[in-house]
Amino acid sequence: MKIIFFDTETTGLNPATCQIIELAMITVVDGEIVGDYDKFIRTNEKLPQKITQITGITDEMLDERGISEEKIAEDLKNRLTPGTLMVAHNCQFDLSFVYYLLRRHYPDEADEIVMNLDWLDTLTVVKDRMEYPHRLNNAVEHYELEKVNFHRAIDDTRALYEVYKKLKYDPLYSPDEIDLYINLFGYNPKYPISGIRLRPKITYKPQRFHNFPDKNKRLSFEYILPNQK
Template identity: 65%
Template sequence: MKVIYFDTETTGLDCRRCQIIELAMLTVIDGEIEERYDRFIRVDGPLPPRITDITGITDQMLEGGKTERDVAEDLKVRLTPGTVMIAHNCQFDLQFVYHLLKRHLPMEADEIVESLDWIDTVTVLKDRKEYPHRLENAVEHYGIEKVNFHRAIDDTKALYDVTQAMKDERDDLAEYLNVFGYNPKYGVEGRFPFIKYKPQRFNRCMVGPNDILPRK
């Protein structure tokens, strides 16, 4: 089995107007870490000061980064059919990855993302613990060593540890393949046809095995 834990840092929240400035992927094949991929990506114009404040990424750091086109080609090579892609708040990162691919590989982007399986650890976490559900909350909840949040490569390492802790806690992650929970108050923007979206409210504790979101 091939699993990629991934995270993005971006210039903003709108996947159509904003760009990825850092992409990190931790590739695990048959339980062994095979690659740590971390790339800065050059963007058009200066970074918003707010983004630099949040991430610590500066314009100078991006000057030596890759082009979007180069990263699109890197993704094409690595995102092989059947790979399980895992992210915290996966809908966000999936949208940014998809739109990057769509800009540079328009004829292949849909086939690439549709050939993969996706797990959102926020959806899993909402079935495991009470609010809040950010990655740093999951790290604290599972007693994992803290990392430098808001840098993509550090978040992927934390995500890997969180996912292992979730698996040890209750081995039902496979049921969350291609099932994303969403807050019914806000709905879902940019739905993908290969993802099943289900309304998911906050729980006060871990739900029973028969009450997890994929079974509802």
Template identity: 60%
Template sequence: MFVIKVIFFDTETTGLNCFDCKIIELAMLTVENGEIIDEYDEFVDIGVKLNPKITDLTGITDDDLMDKGLYEDIIAEDLKERLTPGTLMIAHNCQFDLHFIYQLLKRHYPTEAYDIVSKVDWIDTLTILKDRKDYPHKLIDAVHYYELEEVKFHRAIDDTKALYKVTLAMKDKRNDILLYKNIFGYNPKWPIRRKEKFEFITYKQQPYHNLGEAVPEDKILPRL
């Protein structure tokens, strides 16, 4: 499928605000020339107790983080080692995960973090899915749309494996994935605030579509 290094990734976090919340699980599948060469899945010991709602959602417990988790500086080092220039990073709702990764790196590599994330490329499968099917657009909706086997959602490694299969299905259905490189769509009803934008990402308005079928080739997001 790919002739470059691709990392499919997902995070589980303590909440939605990347400026106040932290990653508690990070998963990455590294693919080269269509083969998975590395599977990474680590809990992060953040040193504080989890909100019970997060445990209910993810199944991750305080004991998981204390007994199995790595300290955040080790996670930051692992990320820095893998996010080499030219790597293609793929996530579902990539803006969310990118922000959490950036904030984590920034805490440990304050002068290097922006360089690290700006020298790799990013693809958001949520943006692609919105050009492919009607609402809803969660990862589980993509799994159903492409008639794939379900996984245990809201665990980073399982979501990452589902993401990999969804991306393969997207490519098989319509080979335009790379046209979405470093392009994130957003609903114009909820504009992205200046402090949330990355200079290396192009943000495109992506209003709700009543598609029925995929958006025609000359109407896909990168050509708006």
């Protein structure tokens, strides 16, 4: 099985109008890391000061080390082969940015590319298993993993991979149980789903924050009617 763990740093929150400035991926095949990928992406506009403060990424870094978005799109098209499982924390966000990037350069193929993949949101899993808060750094702390430089895509991706292994092999759960979350995204019912809604590939279900998660009321075990997809 091919799994790609990925993360993005972006110029803002709207995937339709903002851009990815750093994309990181770790590719795992049959449980072994076979490659990693970390690229800065040049933009046509100055970075918002807030983004630089959060990520530490500067305009100079993008100018000197960044590559074109067109090249990133080509790399994604070559790597995102049908049947690949894509894993991210708050996957709806990163999926949306990847989709819009692909659509800008491969408008006739973007939908097919993303629909032929499977998607796993570790945030959805964490919400079912951990008390609030549920950020990636909270999961790292919960599982007593080594802390990284959060808000940098490659570091977040490395942490994501370690969190995924802890979620999969948590002694309180069956290793196969994490597969129940594939193509199942939880969302906060107080807010609308942002970005692209990848239906019918992905099922979106309301998922509230839990101070004390109930093992018998996990999102993955709710019966999903066809008309709710």
